[in-house]
Amino acid sequence: MLSIQKGVRVFRGLPFYPVLQNRVKYTFCSIVLSVLGSAFEVVSKRAPEFNDEISTWEDGRRFAIGILSRGPYITLEKRGDAIRFLGKGLLSPEISMFFKNLDAAIPVFLGLKGSFQVFAENGMIVDGNLSHTMEVNRVANIVNAYLFPGIMLKNVLKRTPRFNLLQLTVKARVYIELMPAFLWHAARN
Amino acid sequence: MIPSYYQHFCPVKILSGNKAVSNIPFEMNAMGCKKAMIVTDKGVIDAGLINIVKEAFADSDRQIGYIFDETPPDSSNRMVNKLAKLFEKLSCDCFVAVGGGSALDTAKGANIVVSEGTDDILKLQGNEIIKKDLKPMIAVPTTSGTGSEVTKVAVIYNEEKNLKMSFVSDKLYPRIAVLDPRMTMTVPSKLTAATGMDALTHAIEAYTCIQKNPIDDIFARAAIELVRKYLVRATENGSDDEARLGMANASLFAGIAFSNSMVGMVHSLAHAAGGVCHLPHGIANAIFLPYGLEYNIAKVPQSIAEISGMLGGSIDYMEPEEQASVTVSMVKNLLKKLNRISGLPIRLKDAGVAEDKLPAIAKAAINDGSLVFNPVEMDYEEALSVLKRAY
Numbered sequence: 001m002l003s004i005q006k007g008v009r010v011f012r013g014l015p016f017y018p019v020l021q022n023r024v025k026y027t028f029c030s031i032v033l034s035v036l037g038s039a040f041e042v043v044s045k046r047a048p049e050f051n052d053e054i055s056t057w058e059d060g061r062r063f064a065i066g067i068l069s070r071g072p073y074i075t076l077e078k079r080g081d082a083i084r085f086l087g088k089g090l091l092s093p094e095i096s097m098f099f100k101n102l103d104a105a106i107p108v109f110l111g112l113k114g115s116f117q118v119f120a121e122n123g124m125i126v127d128g129n130l131s132h133t134m135e136v137n138r139v140a141n142i143v144n145a146y147l148f149p150g151i152m153l154k155n156v157l158k159r160t161p162r163f164n165l166l167q168l169t170v171k172a173r174v175y176i177e178l179m180p181a182f183l184w185h186a187a188r189n
Numbered sequence: 190m191i192p193s194y195y196q197h198f199c200p201v202k203i204l205s206g207n208k209a210v211s212n213i214p215f216e217m218n219a220m221g222c223k224k225a226m227i228v229t230d231k232g233v234i235d236a237g238l239i240n241i242v243k244e245a246f247a248d249s250d251r252q253i254g255y256i257f258d259e260t261p262p263d264s265s266n267r268m269v270n271k272l273a274k275l276f277e278k279l280s281c282d283c284f285v286a287v288g289g290g291s292a293l294d295t296a297k298g299a300n301i302v303v304s305e306g307t308d309d310i311l312k313l314q315g316n317e318i319i320k321k322d323l324k325p326m327i328a329v330p331t332t333s334g335t336g337s338e339v340t341k342v343a344v345i346y347n348e349e350k351n352l353k354m355s356f357v358s359d360k361l362y363p364r365i366a367v368l369d370p371r372m373t374m375t376v377p378s379k380l381t382a383a384t385g386m387d388a389l390t391h392a393i394e395a396y397t398c399i400q401k402n403p404i405d406d407i408f409a410r411a412a413i414e415l416v417r418k419y420l421v422r423a424t425e426n427g428s429d430d431e432a433r434l435g436m437a438n439a440s441l442f443a444g445i446a447f448s449n450s451m452v453g454m455v456h457s458l459a460h461a462a463g464g465v466c467h468l469p470h471g472i473a474n475a476i477f478l479p480y481g482l483e484y485n486i487a488k489v490p491q492s493i494a495e496i497s498g499m500l501g502g503s504i505d506y507m508e509p510e511e512q513a514s515v516t517v518s519m520v521k522n523l524l525k526k527l528n529r530i531s532g533l534p535i536r537l538k539d540a541g542v543a544e545d546k547l548p549a550i551a552k553a554a555i556n557d558g559s560l561v562f563n564p565v566e567m568d569y570e571e572a573l574s575v576l577k578r579a580y
Contacts, residue, residue, distance in 0.1 A: 119561055120400040120451075121194040127318055130355055131556035138555075159566040 025102040030072040030088070032109040033065065036143070037074040037085035038181040039174070043143045044083040046170045046177075050142045053135065054078055062086070063128075063136045064093035067105050083139075085185055095128035095136055111152040115140065146174045195402035197449050201339045202365045205438060207430070209369040210241050213285060213327055214249030216365050220325045222283035224252045226276045228296040229287040230260040233331055236375040242287055242329065254281040263346040263353070263463065264291045269298035269310045276303050276324075283325040286363070287372075289384070290335030290344070290470065293328050297343035297361050300324050304360075310345060311354070319358040328363040331372045333423075333436035334384025334471050336391055336444020338366035344460070353464045355558055362448075368437040370430040378424050378531040381436070383471030385420040386527070388412060388440040389520075390455050390474035395446035397485060397492045398453040398562040408446040413499040415439035420523070424530050453563030454554075455481035458575065461553035462537075466546050472534055475527075479520045480575050486513045488564040493517075537580045547576045 011017060044050050057078045066073025075091040077084050090096070097115075099105035104123030107113040115137070118124050126133045145153060145161045153160045163171065204212055217225060225246075233239055239256065246253050257272055276284070276299060286296035298310050304323040305313060313319060328338035337343075343356045376384070392412035395405050419435035426432070458481070459473035482493055487510075494512035500519045507515070527533045534540035542550075551572035554560070560567060567575075 116399065116561055120398075121192070122196045122400075123194070125318075129314055130558040131352060131553075134556040134558060134560065137561070157566075158564070 022102065025106060026070075026072065029067055029102055029105055029109060033072050033074045034088070034185055035178070035182055036065065036147075037076060037087075038185050039143050039147045039178055040076050040083045040139075041085045042174050042177045042181050043146045044081075044139075046173055047142060047146060047167070050139055051081055053139050053142065054083065055081070057135065061095075061132070062091065062093045063095040063097070063132075064090050065097050065140075066090065067099045067102055068125075087185070087188070093128070095126070095132050097124060097126050097133065097136065099124055108156075111148050111156055114144075114156045114158065116158055146171050147178075192402055195400070195404075195449075197402060197404040198341075198359055199339060199362070199445050199448065200364075201362050203339070203368070203441065204365060205368040205441075206434070207370060209367045210329060210372065211245045213242065213245050213329075213365075213367065214251040216327065217251045217283060217325075218249075220283065220364060222251070222325055224254040224279070224281045225283050225285045225327075226254050226272075226279065226281035226296075226299075227256045227285045227287060228260060228272065228292050228299070229256065229258050230262075230289070230292050231258055233288050233292070234258050236331075238331055238372055238375065239287060241369070241371055242285070254279045260288060260292045260295045261346075262291055262469075263467065264294040264298060264344065265346045265348050266298075266310050266354075267348055269295055269345055270302060270308065272296070272299035273302035273310075283327065285327045285329065287329040287331060289330070289332040290337045293330065293335065293337035293363075294343040294345060296326055296328075297337075297363075298345050298356065300326055301343070301356065301361070310356075311347065314354050314356060319356075319360045321360070323360050325365075326363040327365045327367060329367045329369070329372060330437065330440065332376055332380065332384040333373055333433070333440040334387035336388065336440050336447065338363055338368075339441055339444040340448035342448065346464070351464055352553065353460045355460075357558075366441060368434065368441060370433040370437065373433045373437055374428060374430065376427065378427060379533055380471070381427060382420070382424045382527040382531040382533040383469060383475060384440070385416060385423065385436055385471075386475035386478065386524070386533070387471035388436070388443045389416045389420070389523075390459075390478050391443035391447040391452060392416070392439075393478065393482070393496060393520075394452040394455055394562075395443065395450035396496065397482075397489050397564065398451060399564055400450045400562050401492070402450060405446040405450040408442045409450070410499055412439045412443035412446060413496060415442065417499065417501050421526060421530065424527055451562040452559045453481065454484060454560055454565075454567050454572075454575075456559040457554045457557035457563070457567070458550065458572065458579075460557045460559065461550045462542065464553055465549045466542050468537075468540055468542055472540055475524060475533060476535060476537055476540065476579050477575070479517050479524070480579050482513070482517045482520065484567070484571075484575060485564050486510060486517070537576065542580070544580060547573060547580065551576055
């Protein structure tokens with residue numbers, strides 16, 4: 001056991017370790033953001049409460065989610081009665097929600113913490129109209145409710161939603177459709 | 190309990206006490222400023238309070254560049270942009286804001302426009318967006334409630350969209366806050382009660398919302414205890430200068446607390462009610478506070494329970510939920526007392542809000558940024574239900 005700990009200490013002391021660690025974190029966050037972008041698309045097509053929420057949004061409203069200061073970022077847009085994942089990067093968003101660093105984002109992406117908690121811990125900033133940001137926040141909560149397994153939702157959301165049979169069916173469809181959507185976007189980007 | 194992570198920042202120099210306003214020119218000199226843009230409103234002029242500031246400048250080599258007294262009751266984007274243009278035209282180098290929250294927020298807003306070199310405040314809405322250092326600002330509050338003299342927040346009314354918009358940045362802290370009991374002595378009884386309840390709401394929400402931290406808890410506790418000691422006294426007898434200074438300090442402590450710990454659903458509802466039907470902020474907070482506490486009891490009973498002791502109640506070794514209910518009763522009793530003394534409305538109906546406006550208020554409330562920090566989620570139906578109870 002001691003020799004393992006010693007080995008880890010030596011590994012962490014290597015000059016390339018910080019860069020390697022950051023590369024791994026960046027790649028993980030980049031993949032999760034792509035999954036999230038695809039999940040926005042899929043959930044927006046399937047969940048009625050999502051459609052209710054975005055029904056008042058003007059067409060073409062763009063928002064971005066990402067991590068400062070070098071990314072990754074994703075940009076999404078309301079088009080018709082659904083959300084389109086436009087791809088990676090900041091593509092002229094009207095509203096942006098940024099984690100201050102990779103370490104602030106990772107617990108959220110792992111489902112260990114809600115974005116509200118990171119916001120309360122000064123780990124996030126927003127740029128743009130605050131009331132629109134609140135609307136984005138609500139739809140992000142809906143996406144999280146469909147994306148994360150029930151057991152993790154108590155970490156991610158302030159209030160765990162109770163899904164009825166129809167919503168559970170939607171959740172199953174989201175899981176089925178998410179992987180093809182993610183692969184399609186991955187191929188496109 | 191220590192949160193897993195927190196931040197605290199308050200870079201404001203505080204001048205508190207009798208004749209504190211007289212020190213403004215000296216402080217301007219220390220900051221290297223020569224010409225002040227004084228931002229105030231007609232009420233401050235009519236009450237003669239601006240003369241106290243003018244007297245302070247009379248024996249000094251610092252100048253008053255202009256006295257801008259057009260601040261509306263709700264600081265607006267149009268007025269902020271106008272003030273910024275004037276500031277640049279007259280080559281002023283600092284702001285001295287004398288008034289309630291609106292005057293202070295108007296000065297903060299204009300300061301953003303001037304310092305960022307933009308032409309419209311609305312281009313910089315958001316949190317921590319402001320990048321450039323702002324011009325020095327001295328805040329002289331004439332009401333004891335907003336705490337704006339020590340906050341990093343400016344609330345500006347968007348006239349086109351009928352919405353109150355928040356600007357949040359560490360750059361927005363004034364350099365100096367001046368608490369002089371002479372400046373609040375003329376505040377009428379009802380306004381004293383409303384602004385005092387505003388301060389109490391700041392402190393209570395800072396103490397109970399999810400961004401609370403041990404440093405701000407100290408300020409929030411001190412503020413609640415000062416409100417308990419001085420609010421009724423200041424409302425009953427406006428010329429009680431000890432009570433006035435006590436309430437000015439309560440407001441400032443609460444301001445420091447909520448500027449870091451933020452506020453929750455009571456403020457979401459109050460901002461929305463202010464935006465939709467121009468309900469004064471202090472009155473709105475006073476009305477919603479007990480309902481907000483009741484709404485959050487299930488999630489944060491311990492924090493709410495602790496407040497009963499700060500409000501002067503006894504700790505009877507009850508369960509946190511029961512003790513928290515005592516806190517709610519004490520707040521309701523305080524409101525009834527203030528209503529009796531000053532006529533402070535304690536229901537929306539009495540404050541002149543039309544019942545058919547409640548859905549619009551609920552809709553605006555769930556889009557208010559303060560809601561992020563509330564311990565419990567609130568959707569449209571729940572907001573409407575709280576509003577109906579408060580009606």
